Amino acid sequence: MLHEIAPHALNNQYDPDAVIDQDSILFFFRGRELLCRREDDEILLPHASDFPEIKEAVYLFEFDGKHCFMPLDTPDAGNGFAYRDIWVIRKTGGAPKHFMFMAVTAYQLSHWYSVHRFCGSCGTETRRSGKERAIVCPNCGQREYPKIAPAVVVAIIDTETDKILLTKYAGSRGAYPYYALVAGFTEIGETLEETAIREVREETGLEITDIRYYKSQPWGIVDDLMIGFFCHVKGSREIHMDASELKEAVWLSREEVIPQPDDFSLTNEMMCLFKDGKEPK
Known part of the structure; x- marks a missing residue:
């Protein structure tokens, strides 16, 4: 099944102290479209070294020992990268299972962050918790966790x-x-x-x-x-x-x-x- 990716491993434990380094994997989304590129029949994701201007990003998870982040700014396609719908990638058979599981999990978090920018209780702009994977309202204290x-x-x-x-x-x-x-x-x-x-x-x-x-x-x-x-x-x-x-x-x-x-x-x-x-x- 999609999540059965051994010998690869995805560690979804939230790490508030994680910082971007040159080997960090970056997930840029535009809706359900993911920035990636094809090289020798392989689909590759950008690393921080491909976008050195990125300084601020949300920590997602660890994959095969590498930290994965979602940058707050979404760049235009370039450097050989293009935006592709992740489900189209699945349907065309263009990616291995571990890539798809990583991409789908990142999309789930990206979508959750995007639809919780404002508090559903009082309408105040929300903030990300600095201690756990949660969205917090600074006004009324409403706290939201990823939807399952x-x-x-x-x-x-x-x-x-x-x-x-x-x-x-x-x-x-x-x-x-x-x-x-x-x-x-x-x-x-x-x-x-x-x-x-x-x-x-x-x-x-x-x-x-x-x-x-x-x-x-x-x-x-x-x-x-x-x-x-x-x-x-x-x-x-x-x-x-x-x-x-x-x-x-x-x-x-x-x-x-x-x-x-x-x-x-x-x-x-x-x-x-x-x-x-x-x-x-």
Whole structure:
């Protein structure tokens, strides 16, 4: 999955004392576009030595022993660098997994900082905490931490026919052409298991039982923490699809399952486990 990048390592512990040096990696964002360059079929990020004029930046994390920062000023493209949408980079297969995980995590922090420039309680311009990764209002004291939205991914298996339920998104997400599992965000007052039951019922009209936790995954492009569950269908197998959420929902055999084109997502790993007969029983 996207975050499984060994032997590389991303240390997200906040270091308020970190300072930029020549080897520091810099993340410049314009919305979801990241400043980078391609060199010999490799995508490279700028280092502080490429932009010696940068003196002030926000510490993000450490990657393979190098400090990573987000400068407060955003330069124009130059020095061989250009802005590229990080999700387009993924779709075109132009970057290794460790690069994508680093870029997505940096984007998640960049977006969080950008939408918390003013206090949501009193409207005062906020400040960054000097002690922890937090945004603080100097007027009312409101404190904000990075947003993490829990969401479930549900693999529904019919043991009688030995099939799995796969779906395709509708609406704006319908541009993604590959099969996925039922998924959705946890609502206020819900357990994760209750979320799984509700999302399956809402999107497919099915009931489930034997809900079993599998694994979790950070999915920073939309601030998610994905939590995967395997379960069994209960009662009728007839699908009543919510067309506002899905454009397709179908039971498929192991042989019919077509994996997604990369190994980034928890959804794809769970689909592949079923296809290979290795899903947890």
